[in-house]
Every structure is written in C-alpha cells, then in structure tokens.
Amino acid sequence: MPTSENDAPLYREIAEDVRAAIASGRFSDGDRVPGENDLMKQYGVARATARQALSVLIDEGVVVAIRGSGVYVRTFRPLRRHGPRRLSRDLWGAGRAVWQADAAGGSFETDGIEVDTAPAPAYVARALGLDDRAPVVRRHRRYRLAQRPMQLATSYLPADLARGTAIAEPDTGPGGIYARLAEQGRAPAHFTEEVRVRMPTPDESRALALQRGTPVLDVLRTALTAEHTPVEFNEMTLDGSAYVLQYDFDA
Amino acid sequence: MPTSENDAPLYREIAEDVRAAIASGRFSDGDRVPGENDLMKQYGVARATARQALSVLIDEGVVVAIRGSGVYVRTFRPLRRHGPRRLSRDLWGAGRAVWQADAAGGSFETDGIEVDTAPAPAYVARALGLDDRAPVVRRHRRYRLAQRPMQLATSYLPADLARGTAIAEPDTGPGGIYARLAEQGRAPAHFTEEVRVRMPTPDESRALALQRGTPVLDVLRTALTAEHTPVEFNEMTLDGSAYVLQYDFDA
DNA sequence: CAGTGGTCTAGACCACGAA
DNA sequence: TCGTGGTCTAGACCACTGT
Numbered sequence A, B: 001m002p003t004s005e006n007d008a009p010l011y012r013e014i015a016e017d018v019r020a021a022i023a024s025g026r027f028s029d030g031d032r033v034p035g036e037n038d039l040m041k042q043y044g045v046a047r048a049t050a051r052q053a054l055s056v057l058i059d060e061g062v063v064v065a066i067r068g069s070g071v072y073v074r075t076f077r078p079l080r081r082h083g084p085r086r087l088s089r090d091l092w093g094a095g096r097a098v099w100q101a102d103a104a105g106g107s108f109e110t111d112g113i114e115v116d117t118a119p120a121p122a123y124v125a126r127a128l129g130l131d132d133r134a135p136v137v138r139r140h141r142r143y144r145l146a147q148r149p150m151q152l153a154t155s156y157l158p159a160d161l162a163r164g165t166a167i168a169e170p171d172t173g174p175g176g177i178y179a180r181l182a183e184q185g186r187a188p189a190h191f192t193e194e195v196r197v198r199m200p201t202p203d204e205s206r207a208l209a210l211q212r213g214t215p216v217l218d219v220l221r222t223a224l225t226a227e228h229t230p231v232e233f234n235e236m237t238l239d240g241s242a243y244v245l246q247y248d249f250d251a
Numbered sequence C: 001c002a003g004t005g006g007t008c009t010a011g012a013c014c015a016c017g018a019a
Numbered sequence D: 001t002c003g004t005g006g007t008c009t010a011g012a013c014c015a016c017t018g019t
Helices: A010-025 A034-042 A047-059 A122-128 A175-185 A202-207 B010-023 B034-045 B049-061 B122-128 B176-185 B200-207
Strands: A063-066 A070-072 A080-081 A109-119 A134-147 A146-160 A189-199 A216-225 A229-237 A243-250 B063-066 B068-074 B078-084 B109-119 B135-145 B146-158 B190-198 B216-224 B230-239 B242-248
Touching: A010 A034, A010 A047, A010 B200, A010 B230, A034 A047, A047 A063, A047 A070, A122 A134, A122 A146, A122 A216, A122 A229, A122 B122, A146 A202, A175 B068, A202 B010, A216 A243, A243 B242, B010 B034, B034 B049, B049 B063, B049 B068, B122 B135, B122 B146, B122 B216, B122 B230, B146 B200, B176 B230, B216 B242
Parallel strands: A080 A243, B078 B242
Antiparallel strands: A063 A070, A109 A134, A134 A146, A146 A229, A189 A216, A189 B242, A216 A229, A243 B190, B063 B068, B109 B135, B135 B146, B146 B230, B190 B216, B216 B230
C-alpha cells in the first residue's frame, strides 16, 4: 500500500507528533500544547488513546498536565551543585558550562529535622567501616530554596564521635557538623561520592513535590579524615529536574 | 465512618500493596508478581484499573512487564564508573562502596561508529571556547558490555587539532584520542564533568534497549590541557539502571 | 491453544481552574 | 459555569509466550 506505512501504535505516533512540534520550536517552554479534547478531534481517537499519548510525554518529563487548565511544555532550569570547588571551571579561562543554572543566590532553608541514635543499617556500617548495627547518630533534613523542596539528606556519624557534642543536637552550631568534627581533630579531608539515578518512591515524590516523569539522583558521600578514617556518611536524594552536578578533577 | 478511610485513587492503593509486598520480601528480584488478571480478581476492578496500577510500578522501575509471560520484579546491578582514579577509595583503608557493582572485567565493545566534520552546535562551541559554528570533528559511538548497550557517546574536537591525524579516522590507534592529543603536546590535564538526569528520548530508548521507567544520565565532559585550553568535549548518555558514578576528591 | 500483556473504543462521574 | 485533566467501567481485538 502507498502513503504512510507505519506500524507504531497510534498513541505513540500522536505523542511523536507533539514531541516533534515541541522540538521544532512550535511550542516553547511553558507553552500550552494540545490537550485531550484537541487530540481526540484532530486524530479522531477515543479519549483513552489521547490520554495515553499525553501520558508518554508526561512520563518522559517533556510536558506537565495541570488539572482544570491544560498541558504545558516543561522547562529545565537547574541549580549547579559543585563537587570539589577547588578546581572550579569558573576560574579557568575557557571551557564554559553547558547548562545555564540559576544563581545559587538565596541560601537553603532547612526543614523537618530529625535527629536520633540507632543501630547502623548494614550499608551504613559498611561505608563507615563499623560493625553491623553499631550505634550511629542519624540526622535527617529537607532542603528548600525559595519554598521549593530540592533535596532530602540523611547523615550518619559514629555515635562515639557525636556523643556529648552539638552533632547530636538539632542545631549543630556555626560551621555545622564538619566544624564540630574539626574541633576533635577529625576534620574531613577526603570525600568520595557515589551517584546513581532512579525513579522516586511515592514518599519522595511527596516530600520533594516531584512531577511525573522526574527522576531523582542519589548521592552517597563518605567523608574521611586525613588518615582515611570515615567520619560521616551522607545519603542525599536530589530532585533530578532541579540539579546539575559538577565535578572537576585532574588527569 | 470506621475502618479504612483512604482517599487515594484505587489504582494507587493497589500499586502500593504490590510495592509493599515487594519491599517486605514476599517477592524478590526476578519473581513474578500478580498480573492484570490476578489484580482484577483480587480487587474486583476493571482491566484498565489493574493496568494503571501496574503502570505505576513499571514507570517507577520497580517491575517489568513481559508480554505473554507476566510481570516481574526488576533487579539493579550496576557498573561502577570512576571519575578520577587517582584517589580511588579502593585504595583507602576503610569506607567501602555501598552499591555492589559488577566487576568491570570484560572490556567494552564499540558499535555504530560515525566520524565526520561539521559546524559546532552552539553549546559545543561554548564548551570548547570556539566561535559558534566553528568546524569540529564529531565522533559518535555506542558502548556495549556483553552485548548489552550501556552508553552512547559523542566527542567533539576542534577541527584544527584533528585534521590530518588519526583523530579524524574511525580507528584512532593505540591509546585513542588522548594519546593523539598528547603527541601534539596537548595532553588533557584537567577535566570537568556536568552530570544531569532525565528520561530518555524514544531514540535513546531504542539505542540503549531501555525499559520503561529507566532514566538516563547525561555526562558532559570537557578535557583541557595544562594551560586550560579545551581540547575535547564529550557528551555521554548512560543507561541509568546500569551505572553508578564514583567521584573521589579532597577537601 | 490457553494465558499473558498491548492497544483501542465509548461511555461515565469527579475535582479542579479560569473566566 | 464550563472546560480541563483524573479516575473508572465493560467491553473488543491483537501479539506474543508458554506448554
């Protein structure tokens, strides 16, 4: 048969059309794209099919649906999170960042702090070089920037380093945890970070106010002293649509 | 009213039940979980509702559906990709990795190599410190490990560095691009990487054989000489379910 | 061949946003 | 109030996996 011979499911073709229209610039960041009713008319399909097409784009993070309003092109305007600042590319002559990021002007607000002492989960004990279920101080909190939740973080420290210090208090004092560790002669000197990606759990979706189609970054950081003794393990979960991680290093 | 007062949509409650069953260990990696027909019977819902519940878990990357067979718990067994090896945590006394990763025993196979010269896209020109649309050599390829596609990569180099060298050939010779650059006295000495997360495009889903609910990592690396002149810009797209990135650095 | 998931239709009622 | 997206039902036919 002539003309279009395409065996992709209808809903995918519709999604592809909308995606192409966005990519071509017909719709830009924040623009309204055709909704369910529009697609039903334009393509002569049932509601469920139009919905499924939009669903594809929503799950890809390309658009967001707003009830009572419409479907809109999503934007990506991330914060830049630097690993080691020391070699920051900003200082180098040439070679500039690809993703423009919001100035990290405002500082983070902290939220929902929880502090307690408990036996270390296996993976935490492993990272800290402790025996399984050894006591650790656990500090959990949420970071927001201009009201928007950006990151969840849980720090674990060996309980003997924290006991009797501000580390075990909700307010850790000026300079935070690392300043308190330094006062004990245990200043962090080396860091190692493991980064991985996944889709959020429902709890995380709620806590970070994530939209469908938004992955999260897990950043697991271990801080070690100059003698390579682990002193802190920090488990962070970042809104994937809000961050770009930057790492600078030498050959 | 007494008993269960829960206003979450039905399909979410069903999804939650299945998720909890997996989390509790009732189903382990690779196990079959209740399918559409099972859920219809157990909960007395329509097919579309059962499907929607499973859809939630599929998009979260918790399970995979296999046509004609069933729905199964997904596993996560990533490769570890090191940034700077120099300070590798493997050498340190304590503090061990959290995610067990497959030994990177086998080496990568390369696939679908394309090499050409073209005007630099704006963001590439920016990263390389070139004028917009300045000529660059573009090297694209796919990496596989034991047949499984793991990563797509596109390198860009200023055309004047590549012209007349093996850099502009499909086979770059022993040591690869960096060895050729070193021969010109332009060995990379500094690296900067930007990492971000997103859901894949349909093309990437195909090229990386990704399942639904699998995000990708974009790793954008700029290599600079000791004099901080950019010599290469490498745009990598990694299967998010296949990798853990590791970065080690000093305070 | 029976059972599974994949696509699609034609309805229904609801919650929410904007005018 | 009207249009939007969100949930749900009760069907249908298809493609694929397994036995």
